[in-house]
Each structure stands twice: as structure tokens, then as C-alpha cells.
Amino acid sequence: MSDHALIPVRRALISVSDKTGLIPFAQALAKAGAEILSTGGTAKAIRDAGIPVKDVSDHTGFPEIMDGRVKTLVPQIHGGILARRDLPEHLAAMEEHKIAPIDLVCVNLYPFEETVARKADAETTIENIDIGGPAMIRAAAKNHDFVAILTDPAQYAEVETALAAGGTDITLRRRLAGQAYARTAAYDSAIATWFADERGEAFPDRLAISGRRRQTLRYGENPHQQAAFYVTDDRAGVATAKQVQGKELSYNNLNDTDAAFECVAEFDEPTVVIVKHANPCGIATGASMAEAWDRALACDPVSAFGGIVALNRTLDEATAKRISAIFTEVIVAPDATPEAEAVLAAKKNLRLLLTGGLPDPSAQAPSFRSLAGGFLVQGRDAGRITLADLKVVTKRTPTEQELTDLLFAFRVAKHVKSNAIIYAKAGATVGIGAGQMSRVDSARIAAWKAGEAAKAAGLAEALTIGSVAASDAFFPFADGLETIIAAGATAVIQPGGSMRDNEVIAAADAAGIAMVMTGMRHFRH
Known part of the structure; x- marks a missing residue:
């Protein structure tokens, strides 16, 4: 088969927890002539939209059992996904066992990460460990020469375009396969981390780490270094920040902004932190944010030029006017008033980040540092001294x-x-x-x-x-x-x-x- 050949989708299997974009995608499959197989709530949503759909149990002749734990773990599904269409013995086995080929699999997994985030009990958490989903994803990804695998609603639009053009090509399927394995790796990482936490193991024998790319950066600390920003959780800070205005953030901007915001979160009174090259060059509290800014700036006005400014309160108009009087790379705050945003709008290159909250200074998140051939892991410094x-x-x-x-x-x-x-x-x-x-x-x-x-x-x-x-x-x-x-x-x-x-x-x-x-x-x- 030519690498440029398109594989039409004659049969697709859809089973999704996140139903974002599901109906338009199912409509595109139906328009392309695909038979749609589905299960449970996904099948109901497709059927309710008036789109033809066949229950997986009707396709396999095997009912869902054990409260839905077993529904796709059958040869009729995995054989249809894994069969190589270019091997006569595979085709013969499909014919002998009445296995129909499946050309596209669309699966997103039980919401395990979300279940852990809402601190569900152990029984509920374990029930949200998906088994059939990862099995189908990995099978389809392995057989990407013939099968397209989708694991994220963000992939639907591109595949809909391919369906309209007659089918998927190998370049698209191979990229989707790589993304699929990355998704199951991240999922397994979250599960392994939860089990380690349940056992009270801060440093398990095998440490699994995953992150989702938030941004590909222009370069790293220096122009000859490549870099990207990955998010691991939703702890308030740079991971939750919305950029209201300004140029694209650089590696150094993000690193310095994180240092400034983690620092300012330590203080209960209205506080301003000014950071340069990850080191504070001025920190002060005040009766107002404007006063705190004036006092922080007075510590080292020379180093503050081109610095990062973090606030632990809403940025107001008076403070925005003061900060904008000098060259500043980034301002980060939980929120800003419309008047403050209007003041900063005149500074087109200044980045304004609003996080929606402050980092928890007592959080015990892991901290990583790479070494040649490995990395160090430690708990973040959450120590705090009182009177x-x-x-x-x-x-x-x-x-x-x-x-x-x-x-x-x-x-x-x-x-x-x-x-x-x-x-x-x-x-x-x-x-x-x-x-x-x-x-x-x-x-x-x-x-x-x-x-x-x-x-x-x-x-x-x-x-x-x-x-x-x-x-x-x-x-x-x-x-x-x-x-x-x-x-x-x-x-x-x-x-x-x-x-x-x-x-x-x-x-x-x-x-x-x-x-x-x-x-x-x-x-x-």
C-alpha cells in the first residue's frame, strides 16, 4: 500500500467520556458512509441526535457484563482493530470468525485524573480506572497503518476534513498514534502516582511523570536552546494564568514569573514582589498595593528595570499607573480591575497574567532537577517559621x-x-x-x-x-x-x-x- 493512499472509514467505534464535539464528529462519519459502533451513554447521545448507531453488544453478539467492566474486551472488537489488511492469514481469520474490520477508533478515557482531583474515595477512584479504553487505544495505535485513533476532541476537526477528502493518510494516522500512546502513558502515570500516594510513598521505585504541553517557546534560557512549557496540574500560578496582553512569554519570563508569584503568595498582607533573574530585588507589604509597590521598588530601583512584578491582591488602577512608569516585562496577579487593564493596554509589550488565585504556599508538590543520565526529585520548600x-x-x-x-x-x-x-x-x-x-x-x-x-x-x-x-x-x-x-x-x-x-x-x-x-x-x- 502506498504511503499516500487514503484509507476510507467504513466502520468506526466511538466510546467517549468527554462528549465535547461528539455529535458533529459522528455526523461527519455518517456523511462519509461509516457504520458507527458505540456503547452506553455515547451511543445514546448519538442516537438522540438522529444519527444511525449500532450498539457494540449487537455487533459482537456478547452483552455488557460486570457493570460494564467487560464490553469491548472481545475478539470481535480487538480483532477488527488489530487485523492487518495486507496479510492473507489475518484476512482469513477475520472471515472464519466473522470479524468485521474497524477503521477508526475514537476513545477518551474515564475521568480518572478529575476523580482524583475532587478527592473521591478509593472505591470510586478505582472504578474510574479505564481498562477497555486504553486497550483499544493501544491496539489501534499499534495498527496505525490501517486504523486511525483519536483520543482528544481537539483532533476531530482535522479528521473530519480527512473524511470529507476520502479517508485518512499514513502521516495523519502515525501522528495520531503517537499522541495516543502519550495519552495512555499520562493516564497510567496518574494511576501509578495515585497508588503511590495511597501507600504514602513519596519516592516510589519507578516514578512516572507526565505533563501536557501548554506552549512551545521561542527558545530556552538562550536562543540556541529549545524549550516548551508543560502543565502537570491546576495549582494556581503560571499553570492557570491567562495572558491578558503583551508579547509571547519566554522561558525566562515563565521561570521568573513563577519565582515571583510563589514568593508573593507567602504573605497575608497586601504585598508586591519584584524579581529579576529568579531572585527578588524588592519585596514589601503595605496598607495598599500602591504603597507596597513604592516600598518594594525603593529597595533596588536599578535592578527592578525590566523585572517581573507579582501581587497577592487584585491589581488596581493606582498601582498599575505606578508600575507602568518603569519598564516591566511581566505583571502577575490573581485579578485586575478593568481600569488597571486599561492603564496597561498602552504598554503593548508588557505581559499581564491573571491567575484566578494564589499558589498554596504549604503545597507539597515535587520539584525536579535534571542531572546527566537522570534527575533529582524533592518536595518543594514549604517550611514556614512562626513566632x-x-x-x-x-x-x-x-x-x-x-x-x-x-x-x-x-x-x-x-x-x-x-x-x-x-x-x-x-x-x-x-x-x-x-x-x-x-x-x-x-x-x-x-x-x-x-x-x-x-x-x-x-x-x-x-x-x-x-x-x-x-x-x-x-x-x-x-x-x-x-x-x-x-x-x-x-x-x-x-x-x-x-x-x-x-x-x-x-x-x-x-x-x-x-x-x-x-x-x-x-x-x-
Whole structure:
């Protein structure tokens, strides 16, 4: 058979849970002269639309049994799908056993993923594991030289066009077959994940991962790298974001937007986070979103240029006007007022993303990182320190305001690349040092940036004077703390656990500053 030959569809089997587009597709099959076989609710929907349909049980001569668990798992169905039309012995077997060929199979599976998402009980979940559907899909995909397999309503239009032209060609059938195996792989992955969760296995012996491509990206971190965005679940964030306006999102835009939105979701008060290259360069709370923006921008107005802005409240007109005054790549928020959208509409290239909600900061979703020949998996850093977790280790106890700022700064540290040092004052960062090989260098850089921001604002003294400081991990030596003291911080929060904790505490006491330890570190590499 020529690769360019069309195979007409004389008989089609349809069994779908998602009935989107079902009737127009069945009409196209009927118009092309195909006999339609179907089951249950699918057959009823087709019949109710006035389209001729034959029940599978009438076709096979075998009734549905065991509450519908067995209805298509019979030779008359799988023989009709799997038979090679170019092998005489297959054709002879079909004739001997009265098996009619099936040229098209249209199946979408029991809604297992949706059942798990709504937290159904185990019995209901297991009943939504499809058996006959995957078997027919895999059979049709294997025999794609002769059979077309559809697994998604999005495929109907293209196949309807092919039917009108006389049949399906091998290029189309081969592509559909590949998509079919990807669908059953994702389905099996969801089932395996559910069983692992039921057993309480965070890291099963074999880990199955699946995602649905949301977007093919222009390139990755750099133009010579290919990239795409895959969605694994509907956790609020970039996966649920609707792009209201702006240029196509890039790999770096998505990565930075995710970092900013995960960070801003940590805070209960109106908060703005500005991110550049996946690191926050300004975070602040405020009585309003506009105030939070002004305070976040003041931390590092230079780095904010071309950054990503995340809000944990609805974007309003006043805040939109302030943000649009500087060049911004992306704004992400749960929602925006029509007035705010109108303000940003003048910035044609600015991307506005609305997510409909905030990420749950306590979610235990897995985090992946590729290695040569494999990948690492860990739970996301959902750790959160409260006032009750703090241990005062110095002679001076922090004031109430210092304690509030210490907790704020330590929560920020969780989202800054290690080594991380954060200076904060009155619910706003005033200096951020990120990603240095030496902790003391992070402390120096954060203090220097705070000094530069103060100069830009025309202030007489550095923003770090009277601030508090947070370190994402312990101080291996006292020099990092001494740099913080020299910058003017009056209280420090850190995990503790160093061999030289006593030396560090002594340095704090000598300077008269307060220090608390958390017992929890927040490395972020």
C-alpha cells in the first residue's frame, strides 16, 4: 500500500467520556458512509441526535457484563482493530470468525485524573480506572497503518476534513498514534502516582511523570536552546494564568514569573514582589498595593528595570499607573480591575497574567532537577517559621517590631538564591544579597545595594541602619554577622547549627544586637 493512499472509514467505534464535539464528529462519519459502533451513554447521545448507531453488544453478539467492566474486551472488537489488511492469514481469520474490520477508533478515557482531583474515595477512584479504553487505544495505535485513533476532541476537526477528502493518510494516522500512546502513558502515570500516594510513598521505585504541553517557546534560557512549557496540574500560578496582553512569554519570563508569584503568595498582607533573574530585588507589604509597590521598588530601583512584578491582591488602577512608569516585562496577579487593564493596554509589550488565585504556599508538590543520565526529585520548600519556633540566643531579646520584621525577612530568604542575606525594615526589604559563594560577600553586597538605593533616594543614611537581617543558613564564621552589624542591623535571624555558633552569638552580644535561631534552613540553588 502506498504511503499516500487514503484509507476510507467504513466502520468506526466511538466510546467517549468527554462528549465535547461528539455529535458533529459522528455526523461527519455518517456523511462519509461509516457504520458507527458505540456503547452506553455515547451511543445514546448519538442516537438522540438522529444519527444511525449500532450498539457494540449487537455487533459482537456478547452483552455488557460486570457493570460494564467487560464490553469491548472481545475478539470481535480487538480483532477488527488489530487485523492487518495486507496479510492473507489475518484476512482469513477475520472471515472464519466473522470479524468485521474497524477503521477508526475514537476513545477518551474515564475521568480518572478529575476523580482524583475532587478527592473521591478509593472505591470510586478505582472504578474510574479505564481498562477497555486504553486497550483499544493501544491496539489501534499499534495498527496505525490501517486504523486511525483519536483520543482528544481537539483532533476531530482535522479528521473530519480527512473524511470529507476520502479517508485518512499514513502521516495523519502515525501522528495520531503517537499522541495516543502519550495519552495512555499520562493516564497510567496518574494511576501509578495515585497508588503511590495511597501507600504514602513519596519516592516510589519507578516514578512516572507526565505533563501536557501548554506552549512551545521561542527558545530556552538562550536562543540556541529549545524549550516548551508543560502543565502537570491546576495549582494556581503560571499553570492557570491567562495572558491578558503583551508579547509571547519566554522561558525566562515563565521561570521568573513563577519565582515571583510563589514568593508573593507567602504573605497575608497586601504585598508586591519584584524579581529579576529568579531572585527578588524588592519585596514589601503595605496598607495598599500602591504603597507596597513604592516600598518594594525603593529597595533596588536599578535592578527592578525590566523585572517581573507579582501581587497577592487584585491589581488596581493606582498601582498599575505606578508600575507602568518603569519598564516591566511581566505583571502577575490573581485579578485586575478593568481600569488597571486599561492603564496597561498602552504598554503593548508588557505581559499581564491573571491567575484566578494564589499558589498554596504549604503545597507539597515535587520539584525536579535534571542531572546527566537522570534527575533529582524533592518536595518543594514549604517550611514556614512562626513566632513560636524562634529561640532567642542573645542577651538582648528582639522588640516586637524586630520580631515581625525578622519573620518577614526569613520568609523572603526562602525565595532568594543561596547564599542569601536579607536586610528588612517595617515590612520591606532594604537590601538583598543573593547567590554568592561566600555568605560574608552576600552580606556586603546587600549592604552596598542598600547604600546605593539610599543615595538614589537622596537619603542621608543607608537603608540598613536600624534594619533587621536574615540569613538562609548558619554563619560559618562571625565575619558575616560582623558585616551585618557594621551595616547597622539591630537584630538577626538565622537557622543556627554551626560549629562556631557560640562565637557568632558572642559577636552579637558584644555589639548589643538581638539574635534568634530557627532550626530550619532555606537553601535555594
